[in-house]
Amino acid sequence: MAKGMFEDFEILETIRMFQEEHLDVRTITMGISLMDCAAGSADETCRRIYDKICSRAERLVAVGEDISREYGIPIINKRVSVTPISQVAASSRTTDYAVFARALERAADNVGVNFIGGFSALVHKGYTDSDRRLIASIPEALATTEKVCSSVNVATTRTGINMDAVREMGEVIVETARLTADRDALGCAKLVVFANAPEDNPFMAGAFTGSGEPECVINVGVSGPGVVMKALERCPEADFGELADTIKRSAFKITRVGQLVAREASRRLGATFGILDLSLAPTPAVGDSVARILEAMGLERAGAWGTTAALAMLNDAVKKGGTMASSYVGGLSGAFIPVSEDSGMVEAVELGALSLEKLEAMTCVCSVGIDMVAIPGNVPATTISAIIADEMAIGVFNNKTTAVRLIPVPGKDVGDHVEFGGLLGAAPIMAVNPFSAAAFIQRGGRIPAPIHSMRN
Amino acid sequence: MDEKNSHSAFITVIGHDRVGIIAAVSTLLAEAGVNINDISQTILQENFTMIMSVDLSKATLDIKALADRLEAKGRELGLSILIQHADIFHAMHRI
Numbered sequence: 001m002a003k004g005m006f007e008d009f010e011i012l013e014t015i016r017m018f019q020e021e022h023l024d025v026r027t028i029t030m031g032i033s034l035m036d037c038a039a040g041s042a043d044e045t046c047r048r049i050y051d052k053i054c055s056r057a058e059r060l061v062a063v064g065e066d067i068s069r070e071y072g073i074p075i076i077n078k079r080v081s082v083t084p085i086s087q088v089a090a091s092s093r094t095t096d097y098a099v100f101a102r103a104l105e106r107a108a109d110n111v112g113v114n115f116i117g118g119f120s121a122l123v124h125k126g127y128t129d130s131d132r133r134l135i136a137s138i139p140e141a142l143a144t145t146e147k148v149c150s151s152v153n154v155a156t157t158r159t160g161i162n163m164d165a166v167r168e169m170g171e172v173i174v175e176t177a178r179l180t181a182d183r184d185a186l187g188c189a190k191l192v193v194f195a196n197a198p199e200d201n202p203f204m205a206g207a208f209t210g211s212g213e214p215e216c217v218i219n220v221g222v223s224g225p226g227v228v229m230k231a232l233e234r235c236p237e238a239d240f241g242e243l244a245d246t247i248k249r250s251a252f253k254i255t256r257v258g259q260l261v262a263r264e265a266s267r268r269l270g271a272t273f274g275i276l277d278l279s280l281a282p283t284p285a286v287g288d289s290v291a292r293i294l295e296a297m298g299l300e301r302a303g304a305w306g307t308t309a310a311l312a313m314l315n316d317a318v319k320k321g322g323t324m325a326s327s328y329v330g331g332l333s334g335a336f337i338p339v340s341e342d343s344g345m346v347e348a349v350e351l352g353a354l355s356l357e358k359l360e361a362m363t364c365v366c367s368v369g370i371d372m373v374a375i376p377g378n379v380p381a382t383t384i385s386a387i388i389a390d391e392m393a394i395g396v397f398n399n400k401t402t403a404v405r406l407i408p409v410p411g412k413d414v415g416d417h418v419e420f421g422g423l424l425g426a427a428p429i430m431a432v433n434p435f436s437a438a439a440f441i442q443r444g445g446r447i448p449a450p451i452h453s454m455r456n
Numbered sequence: 457m458d459e460k461n462s463h464s465a466f467i468t469v470i471g472h473d474r475v476g477i478i479a480a481v482s483t484l485l486a487e488a489g490v491n492i493n494d495i496s497q498t499i500l501q502e503n504f505t506m507i508m509s510v511d512l513s514k515a516t517l518d519i520k521a522l523a524d525r526l527e528a529k530g531r532e533l534g535l536s537i538l539i540q541h542a543d544i545f546h547a548m549h550r551i
Contacts, residue, residue: 008507010549069520072540256547
């Protein structure tokens with residue numbers, strides 16, 4: 001029977017997607033410019049940062065909960081991203097930038113968000129003095145806070161790869177792991193090294209509010225691996241054209257939900273509607289896995305030969321469905337393949353189906369990169385830098401965002417497991433190629449931008 | 457957003473069939489000033505499913521308070537009762 005405009009099956013489909021297939025709005029992220037918080041002292045800067053976040057984001061959590069209730073849409077996280085702190089703190093005449101991280105943490109506690117992103121620096125072409133101080137403060141900042149996320153952009157297609165920063169970030173990751181060794185190097189789960197970092201990404205740990213962004217902006221990330229998987233399970237014998245079509249239809253519906261939430265949230269919060277990030281973001285929950293989508297497409301396990309092709313098609317179909325549903329798609333927008341956060345990926349690693357090298361190949365065709373991968377604690381910093389360099393090269397030379405979030409767990413080796421808890425999940429320690437890249441990393445300087453960066 | 461839909465919502469009741477479901481839900485709605493435009497019932501995968509299209513323009517409660525009461529009523533009857541603003545269905549199913 002028609003209810004005015006809708007058929008019963010449409011209403012029930014919506015409910016099924018929310019209740020059984022884990023369709024949710026993963027995050028409403030409020031981007032707040034902190035440009036006007038820069039002051040001549042650290043104390044004053046911290047006070048302004050705290051006050052501004054608390055006043056701008058005061059109603060963020062309540063508004064998110066209201067929207068969730070009125071539309072029956074699960075909204076999992078409410079978060080805040082801010083101007084890269086290296087820019088805000090530059091005039092503060094202090095060398096210890098961890099104080100700014102602690103100011104962000106207090107503000108996050110006050111407004112009730114579970115993560116705040118923007119303890120960040122953009123050094124793809126070179127460092128300011130402030131960038132140096134920020135990067136040097138990352139290990140302490142992440143060890144003395146729980147909710148603060150840090151990111152450093154070390155490469156872009158336009159500028160090439162800052163290999164000095166690549167070398168330093170290997171060392172920063174090792175030091176962050178050492179300072180949070182009692183928590184299985186949890187600090188490293190909140191630290192992302194980027195190529196071509198987007199300024200409007202709502203997803204943690206890589207969210208920050210770029211300097212091209214408005215004063216206060218709402219960016220929304222939707223997620224629906226379960227919906228896509230169920231749709232694929234309903235057409236087991238479809239060819240690839242039909243498969244792509246099925247994925248597009250699901251992505252369209254998922255994106256429209258996000259669009260509705262983003263528009264409502266920005267209206268109620270008096271903020272600009274920024275973008276919708278239509279990523280397929282897995283969680284450790286069963287039925288919320290990107291690896292399982294690859295399996296539903298016909299692969300025995302994620303990581304089997306065919307995985308890169310399957311992921312390429314999935315990623316492309318998601319984008320095509322999503323761009324029709326919203327005019328303002330941005331952020332990362334692609335399939336995420338974090339290992340610890342995806343139960344199917346974890347299983348694939350444990351069975352020997354998925355290696356670090358295959359993950360690297362997969363990052364050529366989907367969003368982000370080597371993400372939430374636990375490696376042995378004794379891997380040298382130069383090797384971590386070399387993994388970063390490879391991943392940055394993929395991003396820079398293919399005109400896309402790539403990122404590295406590696407967790408070298410002190411005292412653990414291949415065969416061991418780590419448990420981060422919550423959305424961060426659990427992971428087996430993955431094997432790393434033992435041959436050295438030390439001499440390569442020690443060269444320093446900048447890898448020049450690729451020829452196709454010259455588009456003018 | 458379409459103005460004419462700003463007061464419309466859908467209530468979905470899912471669970472085991474029993475005597476008095478419609479009476480219980482419609483009494484609750486009448487007390488809250490909610491008008492029922494349309495009702496349909498089906499049995500889906502052995503579950504009783506009822507979908508109501510309702511008009512909230514004269515309601516004495518807002519949709520959140522209504523959701524709380526319907527949920528409580530659902531617990532009492534051993535059913536799942538959801539209310540959702542109609543905009544969500546427009547967003548997903550209409551271009």
